[in-house]
Amino acid sequence: MDTIKKKELQKLACKVRMGVVEGTASAKSGHPGGSLSIADIVTYLYFNEMRVDPENPKWPDRDRFVLSKGHTAPALYAALALKGFFSWDHITTLRQPDSILQGHPSMHYTPGVDMSTGSLGQGLSAAVGMALGGKLQGKDFRVYAPLGDGEIEEGQIWEAAMFAGNRKLDNLVAIVDWNNLQIDGTLDEVNSPCPIDKKFEAFGWNVICIDGHDFDQIDDAFTAAKACKGKPTCIIAKTIKGKGVSYMEDKCEWHGSAPNAEQYEQAMAELNAALAEVEA
Numbered sequence: 001m002d003t004i005k006k007k008e009l010q011k012l013a014c015k016v017r018m019g020v021v022e023g024t025a026s027a028k029s030g031h032p033g034g035s036l037s038i039a040d041i042v043t044y045l046y047f048n049e050m051r052v053d054p055e056n057p058k059w060p061d062r063d064r065f066v067l068s069k070g071h072t073a074p075a076l077y078a079a080l081a082l083k084g085f086f087s088w089d090h091i092t093t094l095r096q097p098d099s100i101l102q103g104h105p106s107m108h109y110t111p112g113v114d115m116s117t118g119s120l121g122q123g124l125s126a127a128v129g130m131a132l133g134g135k136l137q138g139k140d141f142r143v144y145a146p147l148g149d150g151e152i153e154e155g156q157i158w159e160a161a162m163f164a165g166n167r168k169l170d171n172l173v174a175i176v177d178w179n180n181l182q183i184d185g186t187l188d189e190v191n192s193p194c195p196i197d198k199k200f201e202a203f204g205w206n207v208i209c210i211d212g213h214d215f216d217q218i219d220d221a222f223t224a225a226k227a228c229k230g231k232p233t234c235i236i237a238k239t240i241k242g243k244g245v246s247y248m249e250d251k252c253e254w255h256g257s258a259p260n261a262e263q264y265e266q267a268m269a270e271l272n273a274a275l276a277e278v279e280a
Helices: 001-027 032-037 039-049 070-083 088-093 123-137 155-166 196-202 215-227 259-280
Strands: 141-146 172-178 206-211 234-236
Touching: 001 039, 001 070, 001 088, 001 196, 001 215, 001 259, 032 039, 032 070, 039 070, 039 141, 039 215, 088 141, 123 141, 123 155, 123 172, 155 196, 172 196, 196 206, 196 234, 206 215, 215 234
Parallel strands: 141 172, 172 234, 206 234
Antiparallel strands: none
């Protein structure tokens, strides 16, 4: 990837992470850990990959984004705000009763949200339906669906995966955020879905494994996904839960806990330092 473009994406990813911290701290609730781990993928999609128009959120030919792991909405909201779908001022209203930014994405309240999600396991089915609809209509839009690694313990994920492979939906990309932590512990401690790659391959998917925080690898993976014909693609992104905030990194307890005032200050100081380093 071009060095200038990569630096720009790194800066935007820092700002997405700031939005995650800002939103969850203001709400005093939410899910910062998985939002931080998916931040680089979400940044890449909205600022380098997807065809979307903030001035026309319902544009029929837009690419679709279905956040199947809907509890990581803070990352999505920060990206949407930076992209221009709504003002950044909304970030601090996260989870408030009259806010357009609820705890999980809503297509009825939030500009730029293509599917209401939150019930884990259901988002991939919606994404499959969108991808099939595009094929039937002869449209060339693409559909992207981030999944949680704990979420894929749900049986509905595999029904959707089987259907997508059978229908050869090569306009569909699922991204597994493989941070190895879910609300109750590690994948092994709860109900490991591994080997994730072999399972998707068995259902007829093209599978690509990457470091989900390396923009060169992210770029190569999405480029390869677009070039793959006759199969949906699953990108398995190895990530760190809480990435970018030292005291949250690889800690299960930050799955659904918000930072207090002191923790907020530390997190923002670390992210501002990271941003300054990229900009130097």
